[in-house]
Amino acid sequence: MHARFLYFCAFLFSILFGTYSLLHADSSSPSYIYRVKIQGAIHEGTYSILEKACKDIEQEKAWGLLIEMDTPGGTLEATRKIVKLMLGSSFPIIVYVSPSGSRAGSAGTFITLAAYIAAMAPGTNIGAAHPVTVTGKDPEAESGKHMGEKIENDTLAFVSSIAQIRNRNVEWAKDSVKNSASITSEEALRLDVIDIVSKDTAQLLRDIHGRSIKLGDKMTVLDTSNLQIKDLELSWKMKFFNFIAHPTLVFAFLAIAGLGFYLEFSHPGLIFPSVIGGVSLIFFLIASSLIPLNSLGIFLMILAFACFIAEVFVVSFGLLTIAGAALLTLGGIFLFDASSSDFSIPVHFLISISIGCSLVGLIIAYALGKTFSIKQQTGNEVMIGARAKVIQSIGPHQGKIFLMGEFWEARSKEAIEEGQEVEILSINHLIAEVKQVSSS
Numbered sequence: 001m002h003a004r005f006l007y008f009c010a011f012l013f014s015i016l017f018g019t020y021s022l023l024h025a026d027s028s029s030p031s032y033i034y035r036v037k038i039q040g041a042i043h044e045g046t047y048s049i050l051e052k053a054c055k056d057i058e059q060e061k062a063w064g065l066l067i068e069m070d071t072p073g074g075t076l077e078a079t080r081k082i083v084k085l086m087l088g089s090s091f092p093i094i095v096y097v098s099p100s101g102s103r104a105g106s107a108g109t110f111i112t113l114a115a116y117i118a119a120m121a122p123g124t125n126i127g128a129a130h131p132v133t134v135t136g137k138d139p140e141a142e143s144g145k146h147m148g149e150k151i152e153n154d155t156l157a158f159v160s161s162i163a164q165i166r167n168r169n170v171e172w173a174k175d176s177v178k179n180s181a182s183i184t185s186e187e188a189l190r191l192d193v194i195d196i197v198s199k200d201t202a203q204l205l206r207d208i209h210g211r212s213i214k215l216g217d218k219m220t221v222l223d224t225s226n227l228q229i230k231d232l233e234l235s236w237k238m239k240f241f242n243f244i245a246h247p248t249l250v251f252a253f254l255a256i257a258g259l260g261f262y263l264e265f266s267h268p269g270l271i272f273p274s275v276i277g278g279v280s281l282i283f284f285l286i287a288s289s290l291i292p293l294n295s296l297g298i299f300l301m302i303l304a305f306a307c308f309i310a311e312v313f314v315v316s317f318g319l320l321t322i323a324g325a326a327l328l329t330l331g332g333i334f335l336f337d338a339s340s341s342d343f344s345i346p347v348h349f350l351i352s353i354s355i356g357c358s359l360v361g362l363i364i365a366y367a368l369g370k371t372f373s374i375k376q377q378t379g380n381e382v383m384i385g386a387r388a389k390v391i392q393s394i395g396p397h398q399g400k401i402f403l404m405g406e407f408w409e410a411r412s413k414e415a416i417e418e419g420q421e422v423e424i425l426s427i428n429h430l431i432a433e434v435k436q437v438s439s440s
Helices: 002-026 044-060 076-087 107-113 139-143 145-165 170-178 185-190 201-207 236-244 247-266 272-288 295-313 319-333 347-373
Strands: 032-039 065-070 093-097 103-105 117-120 125-127 182-184 212-215 218-221 228-231 387-392 399-403 406-411 421-428 431-436
Touching (some): 032 044, 044 065, 044 076, 044 236, 065 103, 093 103, 103 107, 107 125, 107 145, 107 170, 117 185, 125 185, 182 185, 236 247, 236 272, 247 272, 295 319, 295 347
Parallel strands (some): 032 065, 093 117
Antiparallel strands (some): 387 399, 421 431
């Protein structure tokens, strides 16, 4: 009896211990952190990627999100959405500007400041968040004093609110917008713009272990001792959107679409140019849903291709082509909405594309011009000026001539005897008007 009682106690203890272990395992902290790498401009596609990452973290109850970033800036509207997503998250979000040589420029500054933990690698920089137009100028200088002040004040309020919520250096944040201040990672740490400088991701997770952050309404101590990094798997759709939402590609898509339709218009029936133009136009429309575009830029580019087409029909000695090239360059400069993005296209790329389109237009105009100067090879017009032999005497009454291997009815204002040579003046209702060729 005593042995049975001991066996029963051991069995009961094993059940209770297993149950406790299972419950303890279920209630333990998640063992991995999602990582998203942002390289390049910030746009609506970037927001979609981060939104997906946040949803996956909530569903899988992961520890948090690590954003590794290297960006020159991006659209203000997408940045606002990303910041709103970060400020309202229920889990830790770490922004790490890396690797060395990277930057958190303009829109990247706002995202870095909005993180629970803001970190940078050695040799990186942050700042230069002053809004600029697509030509690289101050909005006040290009859009007027009142519009410039409106954009700047709105951006100042935005960055100040972020810095206040995260207890970062508000004065520097405002200086980065007002005066385009930019600082290194070491200076950012000294000025309380960021929280830490770490050489790599592994070191970063070790450095933030044990730090306290305000998560919601309570303080939370970060435990990153056993975290595993899990990279977010992007769908092909997200990868595609992230690829085409590049300012240079957006301009190229519209330029190729215009050139394709121009080639099809000047050479009907080729089909291939119109197919390429149609596909490029679709890509442009998709990209335009991710990046805010300026209607003035689109109008100028359409007008440029109208000039190229007009060159085919109007003898302008290349002036229309030159005008088209200038309009194409201006269209690229004004293609992006200056008030809501940092996007711009390198001027040398714009000039290269414009010159290329101009050369294609000139070549086609020259080729068509040569075809117009070639004497027609078919129809009645071919016979005008041709020589023929009189087979049956002609005059005001009809006679017959032998022309290009055929017998034709002919008439003349003067009498012409059989055997004489005549010249064709016109063909009317299959009757040739002729005149006698003077004998030399």
